Amino acid sequence: MPIEVGLWNITSNNISKIEYSSIDSEKRLEDVLSSNISILDDNLLIIGRQTPTIFGKYIDLLGIDPEGKITIVELKKNKTSREVISQVLDYASWIKDLSYDEIKNICKDYRKEDFESLFAQKFGISPPEKINQEHDMIIVCSELDNETERILNYLSNNYSVPINAVFFRFFSDSNSEYLSRSWLIDPIEAEEKICKSGIQNKGETWNGKDFVVNIDSYDGISIWEDAQKYGYITAGGGAWHIKSLKNLFVGARIFAMIPKKGYVGVGKVIAESIPIKDFKINKGDKEVSILDIPLKCEGIKKNSENLEICTYLVRVEWLRKNQENMAYWETGLRGNQNSAFKLKNKFTLDKLIKHFKLED
Template identity: 35%
Template sequence: MPVNQRIWTLEDGYKELNTIRLNFEYDLENLIETRPEVIDDNLMLIGRQVITSNQGRIDLLGINLEGSLIIIELKRDKTPRDVIAQTLDYASWIVDLSSDDISKLYQKYKGNDPNASLSKDYKTKFNKELEEEAINSSHQLIIVASEMDSSTERITNYLNRYSIPVNILFFSIFEFEGKRLLSRTWFIDPQETIENTTPPSEKAPWNEEFYCSFGHDDNRSWNDAVKYGFVSAGFGQWYTKTLKMLSIGDRIWVNIPHTGYVGVGTVSTECLIAKNQKFELFENKTIFELNTEGKYLADFKDDVEKSEYIVLVKWEKTVSLEQAVSEIGMFGNQNTICRPTSQKWLFSMKILKSRWNIQ
């Protein structure tokens, strides 16, 4: 159904706000470049008007925390068929870009500044290392428009049905008391298109076991996790919200980025903010009262947004960092928790269960 955004005030007789015609050439492209969070809080732009091999130009190119490349194409005055076909053409070009190619695109975007570094700026933005194997492992295609017709709706639904992650983002500007208000609406829930980033040929039924990415660094320690029985994440909802996917009794397989798989266990508590998660086997103390190697964002323990969040785990098998299992082709993901539906996950399970003698 074509989207038509309208807004009313709740006072003054439910007055409808006036809409202002968007200048796609200037207003939105500049706005998105200046404030990429209007698309997604976890978006970092790496190119604008990127010239492709067939002399096309990608309006905006970004990368998200998972390493996915995000093509953002403004509809302007193009027909639905033209803009979707053009976006797909751009995706067919970026799919073959290497991590080195992408780093060069970013340097060009930064005016060939010799100090520009994709990996360094990515870590500054996301407080996380950019894993080379994650770069360009998947794509998301976003078409920015102010309205949609039935043809665009039909094509977009069809592509998503067959796992082509295309979405449409609608912006409208309204005028209220001399101020301009920006409204944003997604055609499809962004999470649904993210789930479509795995090609059909690589998909497999979920085996009802969870993947966990554990960040072993100055803030948290795998030795602590083994000793006290937990996994954790913090410093923002992107890192912590997926921990809440876990339920008591779920089995998780823990991978440390750049190191390998180090453990498997069963969830024994719900996810709680660190200051409220009590370790029953250790005198009901919190993580901040235990003798730990990690700091667990102690400075933010009262900050609901940035605090560490903890799930207690009963370990079935753990190994040291030196014994971590890492093989070419094994599954990896930057989400703290995910439900993998890929052949790589089944391949990883086969290796780990055999190596650790787990049924």
């Protein structure tokens, strides 16, 4: 069952609950998500809207993530019946065989711009050489009937079908309108199950916990010495770097790599990313802002009050760490220009586990 969301107006002593209702039309919900898909998932680029399939049906929204995974979004403004599950499965049966060029053409028809340019604008990188190796299905609704919820959970839990439901509830109060969001199945848990099952095994599967983080430099000075000492990693300022760090969840394992040099450490994420001005360092018996700590790489403190371009930090417990001149690299290891990316390559992971003498 999803978590129930309630909303109360506490502006005055007369506390009142704001009752939710269905949004007035599916088109309006589609307009809202098309204009700002971050409401659903900040890691999606919308490449299609009302995309026609060869079966004579239309997909409400079609998205792609930085790794080239396609997401089908089906919108229902009211309570959703079980027919919607067969509907999105039918869409997925068509999506799974689309080529790179077909995906590009869908994007061109909708956005009137080249796919590669839009991808680079959104994610700050070029598209992967292979896209549509995996796909997700998301049903957007205000609520599910019990039968539909049982079927969806059965497909996800027993067969690792990449399908989920997200609930948007519409609230209005005076002259303001609000949307709340909750998931039927936690997206991270759902992805872990799919990765472990190997059900979408067109490429190498991800184990659900391992990432690589590229260690930045500012004004030519690496952050690595400070990162080791104070227990953090950062991917720099700017929207794309901020989004990249948000993928790192508490409990994730990260392998730190200095570009063009190699891997220098491995650690465990112990807190999600926060703006640098909110990051504290333990000094004796008190906490001190990192902005008040002398750093070798002072460049990370620039623009600390501007949340859109400041540096964000992720707190890390280092399990192994080496100096920069002892960075590990050998032919065949994988790197990536992304600030933080999922480590799927088994050869690289096996080599890193051996090199850093990890238990698994």
